[in-house]
Amino acid sequence: MQDNYLVTNNNLRNIRLKINGRTFEVTVAPHWTLYQVLKDQLGFTSIKDMCLGHGACGSCTVILDGRPVLSCLTLAVDCDGKTIETVEGIDPKHPVIETFIKHHAFQCGYCTPGFVMTAKALLDRKKNPTIEEIIEALSGNICRCGAYQLILNAVIEATERLAKGNR
Amino acid sequence: MESRRLTRPLRENPYFTFLIWSFPEDPEYELIGKPVPPKDSEKVTGRAIYTSDVKLPGMLYAKWLTSPYAHARAKHIDISAVKEIPGVVDVLVYGDPDLLSPRHPEGLGTGMNPLCPDWAFVLPSEAVFEGQPVAVAICAETPEICERALKLVKVEWEELPFVLDRDEALKPDAPITQLFRNQKDNIVRETPMTGGETKYVQGNIEEGFKEADRIIEFEIKCGVNVPAGVEPFHSIAWLHDGYLDLWIPHQLPQGMMLAVWPAAAVAGVPMNRVRVHQAYKGATFGGITFIGNGAIPTILATLFSKRTGRPVKVLADWTNFSGIVCEEEGRYTIKVGFKNDGTITAVQILSNGTYGYAGLTIPGSKKLPRATAIKNIYCESVYPYVNKPPAVCYKHGTQETIPFAEIFNRVAAELGMDPTEVALKNDGCYGRPMHPDMDEVKREQGFPVRDSLRECIEAGKRAIGWDEKWHPPGAKRLPNGRYHGIGFAWTKEWRAGPEVPAKHYACIFFKYDGTVVIKGQRSFVGVSEPTTYCQVFAEEAGLRYEDVSFDNEFLEAPMMTPGGSGGLQWNSAIMKELGVKAKQKILEVAAKHLKKTPQELDVKNSVVFEKANPQNRVQVRDLIRRYYYEFHAGIWADGWDYVKGTEETRRPPFTDVSLPSHFKKVYFWGRQAAFLEVEVDPETGEVDIKNLVIVNDVGKTINPHGVANQQIGGVYMGLGRAWTEEIVYDPLTGVKLNDDLSQYGVLTMGDIFPIHCIAVETRLGYGAYGNFGIGENPSCLVRTVLRAAIYNAIGKWINEDPITPDKILKALGKA
Numbered sequence: 001m002q003d004n005y006l007v008t009n010n011n012l013r014n015i016r017l018k019i020n021g022r023t024f025e026v027t028v029a030p031h032w033t034l035y036q037v038l039k040d041q042l043g044f045t046s047i048k049d050m051c052l053g054h055g056a057c058g059s060c061t062v063i064l065d066g067r068p069v070l071s072c073l074t075l076a077v078d079c080d081g082k083t084i085e086t087v088e089g090i091d092p093k094h095p096v097i098e099t100f101i102k103h104h105a106f107q108c109g110y111c112t113p114g115f116v117m118t119a120k121a122l123l124d125r126k127k128n129p130t131i132e133e134i135i136e137a138l139s140g141n142i143c144r145c146g147a148y149q150l151i152l153n154a155v156i157e158a159t160e161r162l163a164k165g166n167r
Numbered sequence: 168m169e170s171r172r173l174t175r176p177l178r179e180n181p182y183f184t185f186l187i188w189s190f191p192e193d194p195e196y197e198l199i200g201k202p203v204p205p206k207d208s209e210k211v212t213g214r215a216i217y218t219s220d221v222k223l224p225g226m227l228y229a230k231w232l233t234s235p236y237a238h239a240r241a242k243h244i245d246i247s248a249v250k251e252i253p254g255v256v257d258v259l260v261y262g263d264p265d266l267l268s269p270r271h272p273e274g275l276g277t278g279m280n281p282l283c284p285d286w287a288f289v290l291p292s293e294a295v296f297e298g299q300p301v302a303v304a305i306c307a308e309t310p311e312i313c314e315r316a317l318k319l320v321k322v323e324w325e326e327l328p329f330v331l332d333r334d335e336a337l338k339p340d341a342p343i344t345q346l347f348r349n350q351k352d353n354i355v356r357e358t359p360m361t362g363g364e365t366k367y368v369q370g371n372i373e374e375g376f377k378e379a380d381r382i383i384e385f386e387i388k389c390g391v392n393v394p395a396g397v398e399p400f401h402s403i404a405w406l407h408d409g410y411l412d413l414w415i416p417h418q419l420p421q422g423m424m425l426a427v428w429p430a431a432a433v434a435g436v437p438m439n440r441v442r443v444h445q446a447y448k449g450a451t452f453g454g455i456t457f458i459g460n461g462a463i464p465t466i467l468a469t470l471f472s473k474r475t476g477r478p479v480k481v482l483a484d485w486t487n488f489s490g491i492v493c494e495e496e497g498r499y500t501i502k503v504g505f506k507n508d509g510t511i512t513a514v515q516i517l518s519n520g521t522y523g524y525a526g527l528t529i530p531g532s533k534k535l536p537r538a539t540a541i542k543n544i545y546c547e548s549v550y551p552y553v554n555k556p557p558a559v560c561y562k563h564g565t566q567e568t569i570p571f572a573e574i575f576n577r578v579a580a581e582l583g584m585d586p587t588e589v590a591l592k593n594d595g596c597y598g599r600p601m602h603p604d605m606d607e608v609k610r611e612q613g614f615p616v617r618d619s620l621r622e623c624i625e626a627g628k629r630a631i632g633w634d635e636k637w638h639p640p641g642a643k644r645l646p647n648g649r650y651h652g653i654g655f656a657w658t659k660e661w662r663a664g665p666e667v668p669a670k671h672y673a674c675i676f677f678k679y680d681g682t683v684v685i686k687g688q689r690s691f692v693g694v695s696e697p698t699t700y701c702q703v704f705a706e707e708a709g710l711r712y713e714d715v716s717f718d719n720e721f722l723e724a725p726m727m728t729p730g731g732s733g734g735l736q737w738n739s740a741i742m743k744e745l746g747v748k749a750k751q752k753i754l755e756v757a758a759k760h761l762k763k764t765p766q767e768l769d770v771k772n773s774v775v776f777e778k779a780n781p782q783n784r785v786q787v788r789d790l791i792r793r794y795y796y797e798f799h800a801g802i803w804a805d806g807w808d809y810v811k812g813t814e815e816t817r818r819p820p821f822t823d824v825s826l827p828s829h830f831k832k833v834y835f836w837g838r839q840a841a842f843l844e845v846e847v848d849p850e851t852g853e854v855d856i857k858n859l860v861i862v863n864d865v866g867k868t869i870n871p872h873g874v875a876n877q878q879i880g881g882v883y884m885g886l887g888r889a890w891t892e893e894i895v896y897d898p899l900t901g902v903k904l905n906d907d908l909s910q911y912g913v914l915t916m917g918d919i920f921p922i923h924c925i926a927v928e929t930r931l932g933y934g935a936y937g938n939f940g941i942g943e944n945p946s947c948l949v950r951t952v953l954r955a956a957i958y959n960a961i962g963k964w965i966n967e968d969p970i971t972p973d974k975i976l977k978a979l980g981k982a
Contacts, residue, residue, distance in 0.1 A: 043222075044213075045213070045216060045220040046212075046213025046214075048217075048219075048398070048449070049219075049399070050396050050397060050398060050399065050449065050450075050487075050908070051396075051907065051908040051909070052399065052484055052907070054907050054908055054909045055909070056907065056908035056909040057396060057908055086213065087211075087212060087213030088212075088213050088214075090212075092212055097211055097212060100211040101204065101205060101208045101211050102174050102204075103174050103872070104174075104205050104695065104872035104873070104875075104876060105211075106210050106211060106693070107450075107693030107694065107695075107876050107880055108210075108398075108447070108448060108449050108450045108451070108692055108693030109207065109210025109211070109215055109447060109449075109693060110217060110397070110398045110447075110449030110450055111449075112210050112211055113211075113213045116211060116213075131178075131180070131181065131182075135916055135917065135919055136917070138916040139915050139916045139917030140915070140917075141915065141916060142396045142908065142913055142915055143915075143916075144394075144395070144396035144397055144450045144884070144913065145450055145693050145876070145880045146879055146880035146881070146882065146883030146884055146914070147876055147879065147880060148182075148879065148883065148915075148916050148919050149180065149182055149183035149875075149879045149919070149922055150183075150872070150875065150876060150879070151916070152180055152182060152183065152916070152919070153174075153180050153183065156178050156180055157178075159178075160178055
């Protein structure tokens with residue numbers, strides 16, 4: 001969360017982010033993380049945090065220039081001019097969203113946006129991943145409710161649908 | 168009859184199967200047992216708002232100072248540097264007039280409420296565990312300012328002697344671990360929740376041991392595990408316009424009242440001016456949110472809001488690792504007498520139990536009498552106060568299941584018998600065998616004469632290939648050099664007390680557009696609550712599923728929680744009652760409109776029609792619009808309706824049950840089982856889980872995805888406790904060494920292994936359609952089945968959890 005009292009005009013930076021297709025100009029302090037800017041300054045509430053910024057849970061995952069990143073470990077100033085995707089920006093008809101819903105691939109749901117973003121990043125860059133590749137890609141995300149099997153069901157089906165060109 | 172009723176991807180998932188073990192005579196329902204779209208799908212699209220997401224206009228943030236010592240007292244506190252920091256709005260320090268309480272010198276806390284099971288203070292001077300909030304809280308414009316200010320608080324600490332080990336704390340010369348209690352020793356005696364009971368006796372234990380052909384003794388030790396990996400706990404209070412708005416990180420409605428009551432008192436408003444908002448909860452599992460963790464941040468937030476005039480969010484981020492531990496930590500000393508045919512004649516369990524916000528539990532005292540034919544039982548627990556966080560129950564019941572499930576496996580091992588045979592031989596209720604004694608009782612109460620454990624074992628054995636794979640301990644070495652092992656464990660259904668349903672309420676309101684909202688006070692914690700409740704209500708009311716929604720913010724109608732463990736039995740019953748009443752109302756009004764009697768009509772898919780002439784029909788939405796003032800008052804149902812039984816609810820299998828005789832005769836017929844196949848590497852001590860079959864008698868499946876989620880979720884949490892999770896304390900300082908997610912062993916997708924879920928439907932539960940809630944059972948079962956499978960692999964019992972590779976190597980004589 002941003003701290004306006006720890007920064008001076010000298011070290012503030014203006015950055016431009018393209019988030020979910022829209023351009024945002026934000027003034028940030030050099031130590032602010034992307035998580036702080038997206039969640040606290042811009043109000044993207046889908047981005048969660050259960051490890052308190054240790055980069056250990058994957059709940060704050062967003063897609064930065066096509067790659068999944070932990071927004072809690074990414075400095076906002078390094079994102080100037082880059083493109084960011086959050087769950088809010090994904091088409092509700094996208095297979096990864098529809099299959100998570102269809103397979104009830106969540107319980108409390110707190111980690112779900114992080115899983116969805118990690119899965120989408122995988123499916124964006126690899127057309128037909130194997131099950132082992134899916135597991136590997138998602139192994140940095142923690143679901144304390146333990147919905148792993150149903151999450152795997154969802155991503156397997158999303159993979160199938162995308163491979164068939166069914167968006 | 169086996170059936171698959173889960174949505175499945177086209178490509179097979181090799182890590183997962185799900186089967187419902189049901190029977191042809193079961194009636195078909197429109198919605199019950201069928202996959203339906205989840206009502207909480209906004210969790211996937213990122214639109215679900217959790218308490219930690221809530222941001223109010225002008226909101227301030229607050230954080231506590233936490234103790235760096237396992238036991239210490241803040242003697243002198245200097246906050247002069249804090250006040251100089253821009254953005255600090257308020258500071259509360261131990262001794263502040265707003266924190267004083269006539270009930271205790273440590274000040275304001277949960278003890279102000281006589282219903283609270285234990286003391287927890289807002290800002291005490293004495294810290295009794297490392298990481299405990301203590302002495303100072305800062306309220307500031309941002310969380311970062313809070314953190315910066317806390318670093319500038321100067322505290323002169325008086326370090327006090329600490330004790331971590333529960334047996335050490337019980338010694339006569341042990342240092343006093345919690346001075347504020349003003350006791351001369353560390354023994355927990357009486358709390359409001361328990362009445363001080365520490366012993367359970369059934370039959371004559373000495374006679375039972377005399378009857379035995381053989382007697383064995385063993386000891387199990389369980390380490391400390393913590394919630395970890397959940398939503399950080401945030402409480403919000405906003406005192407404005409004479410009202411107090413609260414967002415409480417709390418799951419239990421009754422417990423929430425324990426938070427609301429003191430918050431209202433602190434705010435100086437009557438409770439009819441308190442509004443409690445229910446955002447989604449991120450992984451609470453029941454007791455995590457128990458009183459200390461829910462109430463204390465709420466009281467503090469209210470105090471700050473009152474003092475600053477602004478909304479305040481208290482960030483109790485410490486709770487996941489530092490605030491609470493799981494109830495199961497401790498030592499269980501178990502003595503079992505049995506005959507050579509596997510019949511157990513006596514069980515004695517002595518334990519040093521954990522103690523905390525959940526009150527006291529006597530391990531063995533509930534499952535042994537309620538789920539076995541064992542006549543002679545003696546369970547006693549001594550509860551020491553130590554310098555660790557208070558214990559709570561989450562994914563509840565392991566404390567009971569550990570001694571219970573171990574017994575049958577140990578007896579089987581001693582006799583060289585198949586453990587499933589020993590389990591079946593001793594299955595029963597209140598000292599009576601399941602056959603033939605319980606058959607008659609089931610008939611009397613209107614239940615089907617089914618044998619839950621036998622069916623669970625049959626289904627599980629078939630799924631894992633038990634008859635082909637089970638072998639004597641340590642007898643099977645694989646070509647890859649590893650040992651092969653297979654294990655079994657069982658337990659009974661988890662259920663809250665029989666008085667529970669009478670405490671729970673819900674209501675419905677018809678809307679002008681023909682939809683219906685169910686209203687009740689119920690935290691959404693991830694057990695598919697809105698989906699399941701809407702399924703039951705819509706099924707009974709004859710309405711379309713999509714026409715029904717569930718609003719969980721109605722404080723005046725507390726429902727049983729958690730819905731996935733025992734709560735679903737009672738909440739489903741209330742939903743059913745509501746559905747029956749709603750249908751009655753619809754038919755009464757439709758009768759006037761269609762000029763027929765209600766008995767001549769029926770309603771399905773939100774259409775009322777004449778049974779003899781289905782073309783004579785009216786849409787429910789048109790009926791409601793036309794006769795809105797007959798509908799708008801709403802309909803209530805409570806647990807008493809269900810308990811007493813009405814003509815409408817008296818349907819098999821839970822028909823002739825009525826108070827008080829029914830609940831004096833409540834039985835626990837539901838059984839649960841787990842089968843596990845492992846490979847153990849004798850060189851590294853690593854365990855590779857090859858196959859896990861989890862079999863739950865769910866009574867009747869309502870939401871198959873909900874069942875599957877509870878099964879696999881429980882497996883991962885239980886196996887984490889048994890295998891990978893443990894908080895390590897530095898014995899010299901009492902400080903935790905691995906209290907963050909990067910160092911604490913929560914299982915991830917990378918640890919995935921094949922799980923085969925089986926839902927057995929015996930309809931032997933007291934809930935609607937005969938259901939059981941299963942939120943607690945899988946985690947309890949896998950806790951024990953891992954030990955059994957490793958024993959079968961290496962021929963040695965590992966009696967200390969978590970079962971890490973070093974312990975296996977030690978057992979093999981290699982470390």
